[in-house]
Each structure stands twice: as structure tokens, then as C-alpha cells.
Amino acid sequence: MSGAELQAILPLGILAGGIILVMLQIAFRRHLATSISLSLLTLLATAAAALEGGADMPVTPLLQADSFARLFTVLFCLAGAISTLLSTDYLGQRDDEPEEYYLLLLLSSLGACVLAYASHLASLLLGLELMSVALYALIAYPNKAPLPLEAAVKYLMLSGAASATALFGFALLYAGTGSLSFTGLGQALDANPETGVLLPVAAVMVVAGLAFKLSLVPFHLWTPDVYQGAPSPITGFLASVSKAAVLVVLLRWFSDANLFRFPALVQTTAVLAVLSMLVGNLLALLQDNIKRMLAYSSIAHMGYLMIVFAAAAAPGQRDFALEAASYYLIAYTATTLAAFALLTMLGAGEGGREHCQLQDVSGLFWRYPGPAILLLVALLSLAGIPLTAGFLAKFYLVGAASGSGQWVLLGSLVIGSAIGIYYYLRVVFYMSRRPGEYQSRPGMTRFWPVRLTAWLLVAAVLLLGVLPQPLLHYLASIL
Amino acid sequence: MVALLLILGLGGLAALYSERLHPGLPRWMSLAVCALALLCLLPTAGASGVAPGTWLQHLRVDWLPRLGISFELGLDGLSWLLVALSLLLGLIAVASSWDEIDFRPGLFQANLLWTLTGVCGVFLALDLVLFFLFWEVMLVPMYLLIAIWGHEDRARAAMKFFIFTQASGLLMLVAIVTLAVTVGAGGQLSFSYFDLLGGALEPRTAYLLMLGFFLAFAVKLPAFPFHTWLPDAHTQAPTAGSVLLAGILLKTGAYGLLRFCLPLFPQASAEFAPVAVALGAAGVIYGAVLAFAQRDFKRLVAYSSVSHMGFVLLGLYAFNALAVQGSIMQMVAHGVSTAALFMMAGALQHRLHTRDMARMGGLWAQAPRMGACALFFAVASLGLPGLGNFVAEFLVLAGLFAVRPWMTLLAALGLITAAIYALWMIQRTFQGPAREELSPTDFGAREMLAMAAMMFALLWLGLYPQPVLDIARPVVDHLLQFDFSVREAL
Numbered sequence: 029m030s031g032a033e034l035q036a037i038l039p040l041g042i043l044a045g046g047i048i049l050v051m052l053q054i055a056f057r058r059h060l061a062t063s064i065s066l067s068l069l070t071l072l073a074t075a076a077a078a079l080e081g082g083a084d085m086p087v088t089p090l091l092q093a094d095s096f097a098r099l100f101t102v103l104f105c106l107a108g109a110i111s112t113l114l115s116t117d118y119l120g121q122r123d124d125e126p127e128e129y130y131l132l133l134l135l136s137s138l139g140a141c142v143l144a145y146a147s148h149l150a151s152l153l154l155g156l157e158l159m160s161v162a163l164y165a166l167i168a169y170p171n172k173a174p175l176p177l178e179a180a181v182k183y184l185m186l187s188g189a190a191s192a193t194a195l196f197g198f199a200l201l202y203a204g205t206g207s208l209s210f211t212g213l214g215q216a217l218d219a220n221p222e223t224g225v226l227l228p229v230a231a232v233m234v235v236a237g238l239a240f241k242l243s244l245v246p247f248h249l250w251t252p253d254v255y256q257g258a259p260s261p262i263t264g265f266l267a268s269v270s271k272a273a274v275l276v277v278l279l280r281w282f283s284d285a286n287l288f289r290f291p292a293l294v295q296t297t298a299v300l301a302v303l304s305m306l307v308g309n310l311l312a313l314l315q316d317n318i319k320r321m322l323a324y325s326s327i328a329h330m331g332y333l334m335i336v337f338a339a340a341a342a343p344g345q346r347d348f349a350l351e352a353a354s355y356y357l358i359a360y361t362a363t364t365l366a367a368f369a370l371l372t373m374l375g376a377g378e379g380g381r382e383h384c385q386l387q388d389v390s391g392l393f394w395r396y397p398g399p400a401i402l403l404l405v406a407l408l409s410l411a412g413i414p415l416t417a418g419f420l421a422k423f424y425l426v427g428a429a430s431g432s433g434q435w436v437l438l439g440s441l442v443i444g445s446a447i448g449i450y451y452y453l454r455v456v457f458y459m460s461r462r463p464g465e466y467q468s469r470p471g472m473t474r475f476w477p478v479r480l481t482a483w484l485l486v487a488a489v490l491l492l493g494v495l496p497q498p499l500l501h502y503l504a505s506i507l
Numbered sequence: 508m509v510a511l512l513l514i515l516g517l518g519g520l521a522a523l524y525s526e527r528l529h530p531g532l533p534r535w536m537s538l539a540v541c542a543l544a545l546l547c548l549l550p551t552a553g554a555s556g557v558a559p560g561t562w563l564q565h566l567r568v569d570w571l572p573r574l575g576i577s578f579e580l581g582l583d584g585l586s587w588l589l590v591a592l593s594l595l596l597g598l599i600a601v602a603s604s605w606d607e608i609d610f611r612p613g614l615f616q617a618n619l620l621w622t623l624t625g626v627c628g629v630f631l632a633l634d635l636v637l638f639f640l641f642w643e644v645m646l647v648p649m650y651l652l653i654a655i656w657g658h659e660d661r662a663r664a665a666m667k668f669f670i671f672t673q674a675s676g677l678l679m680l681v682a683i684v685t686l687a688v689t690v691g692a693g694g695q696l697s698f699s700y701f702d703l704l705g706g707a708l709e710p711r712t713a714y715l716l717m718l719g720f721f722l723a724f725a726v727k728l729p730a731f732p733f734h735t736w737l738p739d740a741h742t743q744a745p746t747a748g749s750v751l752l753a754g755i756l757l758k759t760g761a762y763g764l765l766r767f768c769l770p771l772f773p774q775a776s777a778e779f780a781p782v783a784v785a786l787g788a789a790g791v792i793y794g795a796v797l798a799f800a801q802r803d804f805k806r807l808v809a810y811s812s813v814s815h816m817g818f819v820l821l822g823l824y825a826f827n828a829l830a831v832q833g834s835i836m837q838m839v840a841h842g843v844s845t846a847a848l849f850m851m852a853g854a855l856q857h858r859l860h861t862r863d864m865a866r867m868g869g870l871w872a873q874a875p876r877m878g879a880c881a882l883f884f885a886v887a888s889l890g891l892p893g894l895g896n897f898v899a900e901f902l903v904l905a906g907l908f909a910v911r912p913w914m915t916l917l918a919a920l921g922l923i924t925a926a927i928y929a930l931w932m933i934q935r936t937f938q939g940p941a942r943e944e945l946s947p948t949d950f951g952a953r954e955m956l957a958m959a960a961m962m963f964a965l966l967w968l969g970l971y972p973q974p975v976l977d978i979a980r981p982v983v984d985h986l987l988q989f990d991f992s993v994r995e996a997l
Contacts, residue, residue: 394611413646414639427688445673446670457665496571500571
């Protein structure tokens with residue numbers, strides 16, 4: 029590996045170096061504040077290095093350094109830093125020696141960043157597993173309660189099975205084409221268009237495995253339980269980064285290998301999209317726990333996002349669809365993190381129990397107006413109301429789908445969004461209940477960094493919705 | 508125009524925080540803000556006599572050039588009329604909820620002003636995405652108004668209101684985007700009104716897109732059969748909320764039809780006209796019949812709105828100057844008269860703690876001033892000659908008769924039923940034997956002032972409507988320059 033190549037993947041290097049540093053620090057001198065600061069520093073330095081830019085070049089056959097990868101590295105590292113900050117407050121009251129927790133969070137972020145760079149099935153699998161394995165441990169970390177353990181075991185078993193399925197699919201792909209790199213796969217499929225039974229089976233297995241990670245219907249069954257059981261900051265990370273990373277690598281795979289030319293594959297994504305949009309939104313209606321509700325809402329959002337695959341398949345629409353997907357991922361990450369930040373803040377400092385039932389936000393407007401407005405903005409953004417990031421994201425999707433004539437998908441999007449309004453507004457309604465109409469009144473954290481983070485997140489959501497022109501311009505320039 | 512929107516938006520913020528100084532301050536703040544905004548609007552008055560299709564003020568700044576979205580506002584006679592109406596009713600709404608709101612008055616007034624911001628934005632926006640943005644943004648504060656300060660069944664009503672409007676709004680968004688993508692195919696995307704006017708469209712596409720727009724506006728208007736959100740929302744909203752809803756939010760639907768739906772898709776609209784007119788006539792009669800069956804004062808007024816807005820739909824789809832003028836007139840007159848009736852309903856509820864007319868009766872004896880006002884607005888709403896609503900409905904019917912005589916006949920039946928329910932309402936509440944247990948205090952000076960202002964407006968509209976017609980004239984002429992003839996069958 030040459031110096032230039034190392035230079036090109038500098039962000040990954042910094043992140044990995046930071047992880048080793050934190051590990052050594054924990055081994056030799058256990059000190060919580062140091063671990064947290066080192067983790068934050070590592071993540072921010074990685075983001076800064078990725079922002080700095082660099083050469084666009086393949087680095088070994090495994091990784092592809094380009095602006096797309098760097099953009100999402102920045103996003104994932106910032107999201108990781110935010111989750112770290114939120115966790116400090118959350119774990120502060122729940123666990124005695126949580127240093128390794130931050131190490132795991134760094135590892136998981138590294139996995140996500142590797143996925144952003146991956147251009148080869150091997151690096152895809154490495155990134156995916158690095159991210160997921162760290163997440164198993166993170167979900168179970170507050171091990172004094174039964175729910176996180178249950179969630180972790182569930183996620184471990186099912187996610188392991190999904191990874192194994194995908195891996196088997198990779199093996200079949202290799203058997204069929206003789207290549208594991210994305211571009212190589214594309215060329216092999218071009219050169220050898222015979223339609224055996226091998227490749228379709230491989231495709232089904234890979235799609236099933238990755239759809240599990242994205243929690244698309246019908247592979248979504250783990251989502252609500254895991255979301256509910258996991259500690260809130262980790263749920264936020266799981267919902268935003270782990271899904272965005274898988275989607276990023278899928279987008280790269282599809283465009284590098286030009287998989288958009290296979291109608292059966294594209295139609296499969298469209299079917300998954302429609303199912304996820306409808307089922308996710310319908311089941312979200314039934315939830316009384318906000319985390320479960322957000323779990324189903326994330327299923328629906330992933331369904332909206334899957335529209336871009338069908339949209340990108342139309343001639344001349346590829347760039348716009350990819351741009352739409354990128355913007356949607358950024359907007360969705362910011363919004364989801366904001367929502368979970370609020371859930372983390374709620375009820376902090378009152379023992380180990382989380383306060384995520386609908387009743388727990390009763391009267392939040394009057395008790396804690398600031399955080400209530402933050403949650404309101406996050407919910408409106410998830411619902412796609414203008415002036416928030418969520419609206420523009422949905423607008424992009426409508427543009428992409430309409431440009432390529434995907435009317436069924438558009439119809440599902442409209443129906444899904446209309447259903448979605450109901451459960452988002454239900455939270456708002458609970459928040460606006462007047463004093464005397466409710467019993468549960470959990471407190472609110474007083475830890476200022478967490479509050480500041482929440483405000484910054486909401487500011488980001490609004491900024492993305494009102495003045496996104498620089499970002500849009502940048503997105504258009506790199507795709 | 509920007510100043511106007513800024514005043515309203517920031518005024519809302521100021522009202523929110525002024526609560527901390529004194530709980531009575533927010534309402535003065537919002538009065539002042541509305542008055543200030545009106546002052547802003549005044550210099551542009553006297554818009555009559557300009558050439559069709561010109562704008563009194565026009566502003567365009569790039570917002571998101573990547574997506575072809577710009578910040579484009581325009582003011583013409585129609586916008587001017589409706590913005591002025593909105594601000595006046597804003598004043599009335601503040602007055603009508605003067606001492607009704609004890610819970611967080613600052614937030615209440617802020618939401619009121621933000622709703623007004625959204626509505627004025629809708630009336631001014633000329634970029635379709637900007638228009639959609641204001642269209643949605645005005646929902647959020649309105650939702651909060653109903654959900655927080657509403658009556659007993661507020662959760663359901665607020666939710667229904669939001670979901671109906673949002674779902675139809677999303678269809679409109681899809682239609683807007685598809686329109687822009689189709690018209691701007693190959694070139695730069697643009698959502699500007701002027702770039703989209705007269706775009707070449709396949710007849711079938713145009714028809715479908717027109718339906719997308721029409722549905723959104725028909726829900727808001729509301730046209731039969733999309734009206735079911737309206738009685739709930741109006742009944743459960745606090746008085747000021749009902750005044751705003753009935754007075755101006757409904758007008759955004761009519762405005763949308765007039766500004767966007769008809770000029771963007773003239774041919775498709777012409778083809779669709781029979782259906783639209785039938786829906787309008789059905790709304791007129793259905794609303795009136797249902798109004799007659801209500802026991803709840805507010806529900807009655809709400810259903811009467813369905814009936815009256817049916818006339819607007821009738822007028823717009825007659826495609827002639829007389830009827831379109833009538834529609835515009837109806838928007839203004841109905842805004843005033845219904846606002847007054849809702850204010851009356853609010854006043855009654857505040858005093859008697861019920862909206863059930865079976866439990867009222869004989870109120871005239873105890874509150875003669877209220878009775879007189881109620882009678883005035885009831886006959887205004889049934890279309891007594893000399894008042895604004897008569898002029899409006901007459902113009903609509905006269906214009907429509909030239910095109911569709913049978914439908915006109917049907918719609919005219921609505922006038923008769925209107926007389927029945929309006930007088931029935933007065934009889935059940937204010938006349939009959941006085942009841943001992945009810946002893947409402949009569950209107951005070953503040954309420955009489957608001958009522959007198961609205962009476963004056965209706966009388967003026969009824970006796971000398973020419974200024975309003977003159978202001979709207981260029982807009983109507985411009986609209987009718989489009990070709991509304993039905994294509995030959997293919």
C-alpha cells in the first residue's frame with residue numbers, strides 16, 4: 029500500500045488509531061472522563077480529516093476513497109460523537125464502569141465508515157460485522173435490566189442468521205461470476221448473461237440478509253423489540269447510522285455494478301418499499317411506547333428510501349435519485365438522532381427506568397417547553413412538514429419517483445405519510461395535555477452538554493430544511 | 508409583502524414572550540401586530556383599473572436553485588382582498604377570544620398570528636413549492652389551537668382536520684412536482700407560477716394533475732363529499748380558531764382553485780366542470796339540509812359554511828366574469844358573516860356553557876343586543892338583499908344560469924333552505940319563552956364594536972360592492988383569457 033493510498037483513507041486510519049489508543053488507555057489506566065474525551069476527539073478528528081478532502085482513488089481492491097465515502101464518514105462520525113455525548117448522561121446513572129461502552133461505540137462507527145468506503149464484498153462483510161457485533165454488546169450494556177438483554181440476544185441471533193444468509197449469497201455470487209468486487213461483478217454479469225439458477229438464488233439470499241439489516245418488511249420483526257430494549261442513545265445510533273451505512277453500501281454496489289439494469293431485482297426493491305411503507309406505518313399506529321413507535325416509523329422511512337432504487341433504474345434519473353437518497357439519509361439521521369436525544373433526556377436522573385411511554389411525555393409543553401419544542405420539531409420532520417429537513421427529503425423522493433414515473437410507489441408514499449401523521453401527532457397531543465390530566469411526570473436532564481447537543485441537532489434539522497442550498501450543491505457536484 | 512409576513516411571524520414570537528411580563532399583554536400585542544400589518548397593506552390599496560395580469564408587487568429571490576425553488580411572492584387584487592380580509596378577521600378573532608383564554612394566553616396568540624402568517628403566505632406565494640410550504644405550515648399552529656384550547660372532543664377533531672388536509676396536500680405535492688418535471692423536462696426545473704402557466708401537457712396528464720390540485724382545494728374548501736372534517740374541527744375549536752377556520756382557512760381552498768387549478772389546467776378544468784358544478788350544488792343543498800338538523804349552534808354554522816362554500820365552487824366553474832366575481836364576493840362576505848356567527852356561538856358558550864340550542868331559548872329578553880346581532884348575521888347568511896351575501900349569491904346564480912340553468916335551479920333551492928335553518932336557529936335560541944335559569948350578560952362595548960365593524964362591512968358589501976368588484980376585476984379578466992372551451996372528443 030503506497031503513501032498516497034494511506035493518505036486517501038486517512039479518516040479510517042485516524043479512527044482505528046483512536047480505537048487502539050482508547051483500548052490501551054482503558055487497559056492501563058481506567059478513567060471514565062479520559063475515555064469519553066478520547067472517543068469524542070477521535071470521532072471529531074476523523075470527521076475533520078474526511079471534511080478535509082483527499083484523492084479519489086481505489087485503495088486496494090477493497091476500498092474506494094471518494095467524496096461520497098467521505099461525506100458519509102463525516103455523517104457517521106458526527107452521529108457517533110452525538111451518541112457518545114448522549115450516553116455519558118444516560119450511563120452516568122446506570123452503570124459503574126462504562127469505559128468499554130465508548131470503545132464499542134467507536135468500533136461500531138468504524139464499521140459504518142468502512143461500509144461507506146467499501147467497494148468489495150469482503151470489505152462489505154467486514155464493515156457490516158464490525159458494526160453489528162459492537163452493537164450486540166452495546167445493546168446489552170446496561171445489563172442490570174432484563175429488557176436490554178432480551179433485545180441483545182434477539183438481535184444477536186437474528187442478525188447473525190441474516191449475516192450468514194448474506195454471506196452464503198456472496199459465496200454463490202462468487203461461484204457464479206468469479207468476482208467479489210462491485211465493478212468486477214458488474215463486468216462478469218455483462219460478459220456472461222446466461223440465466224442459471226445460481227445467481228437468482230444468490231440475489232435472494234443477499235437481498236434477504238441486507239433487508240434484515242435495513243428492517244424492511246417482511247424482515248422487520250426484530251426491530252420493535254430491539255429498539256425498545258436498547259438504551260435510548262444506542263437505539264438512536266442503531267436507527268440512524270447502522271441503517272444509513274447499509275444503504276450507502278447498497279447504493280454504491282448497485283451503481284458500481286450497474287445492478288439497476290435487472291428489472292427483477294429493481295422490482296424486488298420496489299415491493300419491499302411498498303410493503304415497508306404500508307406495514308410500518310400501520311403498525312406504528314398501535315404503539316403506546318414511543319421507542320416502539322419510532323421503530324415502526326423507521327421501517328416506514330426505510331421503505332420511502334427504497335423508492336430511489338426503482339427511480340434510479342429509469343434512464344437519465346440515476347444521479348437525481350442518488351442525490352435524493354443521500355439527502356434523505358442525512359436528513360433522516362439528523363432527525364432520528366434528535367428524536368432519540370429527547371427520549372434520552374427525558375427522565376434522566378431518576379433511577380434506571382426509561383420513560384418512553386406516551387403518558388411520560390404528557391404535558392411536556394408546559395413542564396419543559398424547550399425540550400418539548402425540540403421533540404415537536406423532530407416529529408414534524410419525521411412527518412415531513414415543510415421548513416424541516418424531513419420535508420425536503422420527501423420532496424426529493426417525490427421528485428425522483430415522479431421523474432421516473434413510479435406511480436405505485438408514489439401512491440404508497442402518499443398513503444403511508446398520511447397514516448404517519450396520526451401517530452406523530454398523537455405524541456404532540458400528549459405533550460399538549462394540560463396539568464391535571466396526567467400522572468406520570470418524569471424529570472429532565474440538567475446536564476448541559478446533552479441539552480446543547482439536542483439544540484444543535486434540532487438546529488441542524490431546521491437548517492437542512494430552510495437553507496440546504498450549499499449541501500444540495502455539493503451533493504449534485506459529487507454524484 | 509415580506510415585511511407583512513415578518514411582522515406577523517415575529518409578532519407571534521413577541522406575543523409568546525410578552526406573556527411573561529403580564530398575562531393580559533399578549534392579546535394587546537396581537538391586536539397591535541394585526542393593525543400594523545394592515546397598515547403595511549394600505550399603501551397598495553386602490554388597485555382597481557390596472558391591466559389584467561399585472562402585479563401590484565412582485566418579488567423573486569432564488570431560494571433553492573438546485574431544485575428550481577424560489578422565494579416568489581406576488582400581490583394582485585385578489586390577494587389584496589383576501590389578505591385584507593385575513594387581517595381584519597385576525598383582529599376580530601383576537602377580540603372574540605378576549606377573555607376566553609386563561610391557559611397560556613401568550614402561546615395562544617402566538618399560534619393565532621402564526622396561522623395568519625401561513626394564510627397570508629398562501630395568498631401571496633407564486634412559487635408552487637412555496638405555496639405548498641405555507642399551505643402546510645399554517646396547519647401546525649391551527650392544529651395546536653384546536654388540540655390545546657379546543658372543547659371536549661378536541662383530540663379527534665384536531666387529528667381529523669390535520670390528516671384530511673395533509674393527505675390531500677400530499678397529493679397536491681405529487682401533482683406539483685409532476686407538473687414541474689413534465690413542463691421542465693430536459694431543461695432547468697422551475698416551480699414558478701409563470702414558468703408553469705401554459706405548459707404543454709398531454710390531455711390525460713393534465714386531467715390527472717388537475718385532479719390532484721382539485722382534491723387538495725376541495726378538501727379545504729370544503730366541497731361535498733370531502734367536508735366531514737369541517738363540522739368537527741369548527742365545533743371543537745376555540746372561538747378564535749373557528750373564526751379563523753371559517754373566515755379565512757376555507758378561503759385558501761377557493762383561492763387555490765382560482766389562482767392555480769383553473770389557469771394551470773384550463774382545458775382539463777373545463778372538462779371537469781360538470782362534476783365540479785354538481786359537487787358544488789350538492790354541497791349547497793346537503794350543507795343546508797344538515798345544518799337544519801343540528802342541535803349544536805356551532806355545528807349548525809359549520810354546516811352552513813359547507814352550503815355557502817358550495818356557491819364559490821359553482822361560481823368558479825361557470826367560467827364567466829359574473830359568476831367568478833360572485834365567487835370572490837362570496838369569499839369575502841361569507842368570511843365576515845360566518846366569523847360573526849362563530850363569534851356569537853363563542854359568546855353564547857362562554858356565557859351559558861353549552862352549545863346545545865335545545866337548552867337555550869328566550870335569550871332576547873335578557874340579552875337584546877346579542878339577539879339583534881344574531882338576527883342581523885343570520886339574515887345576512889340567508890342572503891337578505893342589501894347585504895353582502897346576497898350580492899355574491901345572486902351574481903353566482905346569474906352567471907351560472909347562462910351556462911347551466913338546471914344546476915342553477917337546484918342551487919337556488921339552497922337559498923330557501925338557508926332561510927329555514929337560519930330563522931329556525933334564531934327562533935330556538937333567542938325567541939320563545941324566557942328561561943329563568945339562563946341569565947347571560949349582554950354584549951359589552953368591546954364585543955359590540957367588533958360586531959358593528961362586521962355589520963358595517965356586510966352592509967357596505969351589500970349596498971356598494973363596486974370597489975370590491977373593481978379590485979377583483981383585473982384578476983377575473985386575466986383568468987378568463989385562458990381557453991376554457993372543452994376540446995372536441997378525440
